[in-house]
Amino acid sequence: MLQAAPTGIRPSPEAVAAVINALAADFGARLVTSHAVREQHSNTLTWVPSQPPDAVVFPETEEEVVAVVKLCAAHRVPVIPFGTGTSFEGHVNAPLGGISIDTSLMKRVVAVHAEDLSCTVEPGVTRKELNDFLRDQGLFFPIDPGADASIGGMAATRASGTNAVRYGTMKDNVLSLTVVTPEGEVVKTASRAKKSSAGYDLTRLFVGSEGTLGVITSITLKLHGIPEAVSAGICPFPTVHAACDATILTIQTGIPVARIELLDQTMVRAVNLHSKLGLPESPLLLVEFHGTDASVREQAERFDEIARDLGGGPFIWETKAEDRSRLWQARHDAYWATLALRPGTRPVPTDVCVPISRLADCVEETRADIAEAGLIAPIVGHVGDGNFHVQPLVNTDDPAEIEVLEAFLQRLVMRALAMGGTCTGEHGVGQKKMHYLEAEHGAPALDLMARIKRAIDPLNIMNPGKIVDV
């Protein structure tokens, strides 16, 4: 079975003990070494075998993060930043042991700048907590990866999700970060200005670096006004190709669609079983428009025309909040819904992303591959971005099934790369996709990444064994 080889050297038991003793003295009950908590910090939603850290510390301030990192650096003990643990690819495993820095106590909304449509938050604030906080001011933060992830984790993994087609990903919505470097320096990556040409883009370097370059201690985000009106609905299509073609035309004609999600037939069946929605069991698009009353109506009508021209429809849409919520809840429950298709197994969610012109081919070929491999693996896609998720349901205790699964995942990635795509659109690299990076980027690009890692983290203590081998 493919498992990332740990890079670097595991620190001596004496070094680890020295760090844990010092932390226990300073943090008291906020330093935890129990097996259950360590396990929970290496492996939550992922099927990747757990490699627990030696201890988990819960800092409350940036100064405390600095102290932990400096202590770990002095003893060459790894540091693994931790948000809510909802990543899928082994991002928070500790192959060399070390200290997991759980940011869940760093929950302040530091500032909301309503006129600037921006806010600054600590990393432990989750996206739902932030949106609850902002609602009264008529503002919202659109990035929605499904899970109620922490903003720090979302920045670290370059998260995106259903709204990305209109609002972009974390790369587009982080204005600035404060980061504690592997040597314990506090770096502010940018000002609060909406744009800047003042030097290298450190913000974008840390967004998506998965904790391998530093610990994020504050995030300044772009916000948006809550739209006056929203319309959302469901549109069936005869084929995945027709649904993808409708998506392409919608975007090409400049309809500013806010969400456009593909569910394949298998996923529709799962959602029906779980949420009793009675959806037609054909490929579906779930579509949402944001704007004024007049403009969301216009957008919905134009989308309906496009869908009908391609043999789809009818597009049944609603503007009432409760009807829309039911719809999107069903979409967000997809992860759990799939379990109904094969009880007793676990979902192994993964994602790839291709140029949208190749999406239909990629999904159809993947569906054929799933059938041939004898897998049950529903598909759901952020189709406006060419990004889709496959969720094989696997008995992960059965080595034979794991073998079939691993071979399928490999073919899935190679298919996406052959179509000009990427091995992951939004889930990130973690441990499980490290070995695809050379195929995707080529050796010279990977060498640049390794140089950057060594330049910023010369001791290789920051989340070692993720993204690049150094």
Added chain:
Amino acid sequence: MLQAAPTGIRPSPEAVAAVINALAADFGARLVTSHAVREQHSNTLTWVPSQPPDAVVFPETEEEVVAVVKLCAAHRVPVIPFGTGTSFEGHVNAPLGGISIDTSLMKRVVAVHAEDLSCTVEPGVTRKELNDFLRDQGLFFPIDPGADASIGGMAATRASGTNAVRYGTMKDNVLSLTVVTPEGEVVKTASRAKKSSAGYDLTRLFVGSEGTLGVITSITLKLHGIPEAVSAGICPFPTVHAACDATILTIQTGIPVARIELLDQTMVRAVNLHSKLGLPESPLLLVEFHGTDASVREQAERFDEIARDLGGGPFIWETKAEDRSRLWQARHDAYWATLALRPGTRPVPTDVCVPISRLADCVEETRADIAEAGLIAPIVGHVGDGNFHVQPLVNTDDPAEIEVLEAFLQRLVMRALAMGGTCTGEHGVGQKKMHYLEAEHGAPALDLMARIKRAIDPLNIMNPGKIVDV
């Protein structure tokens, strides 16, 4: 007078001669050492004193760029990538001499992927050439820095301009780059997929790196459908504050304004003198909306309401292309128009960017500063981004005027930084803003930039003496 100190060591005359001789043998007439051409490649639109390269080479292919870079690296001779030379801050000066790589012969549009709304071009294609090429396909590339800059140069300097408020900057519109590294390796920074979480964001690292990390040899860009309908117009306001407040409200209420430009009274006078537009001599917003016939009408009407509530208006808008063109031509001619205010001088354009909530204060304080300093310096702003340009008209042969100018520029930047802004929103660092980066970013962030530079360009041959001292 403040002038960037050249970092690094000037190569020996023998090393330079060896490189020039080898290039002459390979490139023939495409290797030029004449004084006029060397001068033209270090100093075009900028007032910064010229530091010409030793020679200029005009490669036609990526392979030729690789050959030039490898040759220069072997002899430790600097390489200065060159687009159209429309930068303002001394980006293409050669303080240590070296070889200017002029990309103007690399003009192929490599591919247009209409369904993906993307294209791949060589660096010498200019933005107007690209838009001429795309028009028949109903597509356009929105980034518009005013000058007909090359796409390679725009990527290298993280250009933006009038459309950025809706379409973002080069950072948001470059999907992928091909770059020749300082060691002559060819790196592709990303796939063509619309988003990816597959490792460090090399694309955004090279966007805005101003030729200090490599030579860009191809750029894959996001494109947009040409909007069905466009409305644009002019709206006077009693004060700069009222104009800025109208901008903030427009954005906050979610009106997807495509362009929103502030001209202060002095700039309106200049434009009137130059373009005979007869505009009212008060602060003006030039505003443009993109969408359908119905939606641009709705947007214009809503903007008009906002303007009237703030004592502005009437908002006089047009949907006819020729009327709009006249308007935007006047805006784009602002650089030249200002000359009419003080004939015989030269404009010294500079820019800063602040959070939009501070923009009115920053512009008003800057206007008072201009008056006190006895300068003539019109202001024009990409006000939706909090970014504005000041264009002092200066007799650059008079040391006393230069002294007044330098002191003013310093106060301008420090004012923007004190308001949470940046020393440059879109013009870049070049030589003239290097000494502000520590004040803006702090020493630890600047140290990270220097580490990155050293890691990728260990010989410091790539556009040395720009952005960071190493």
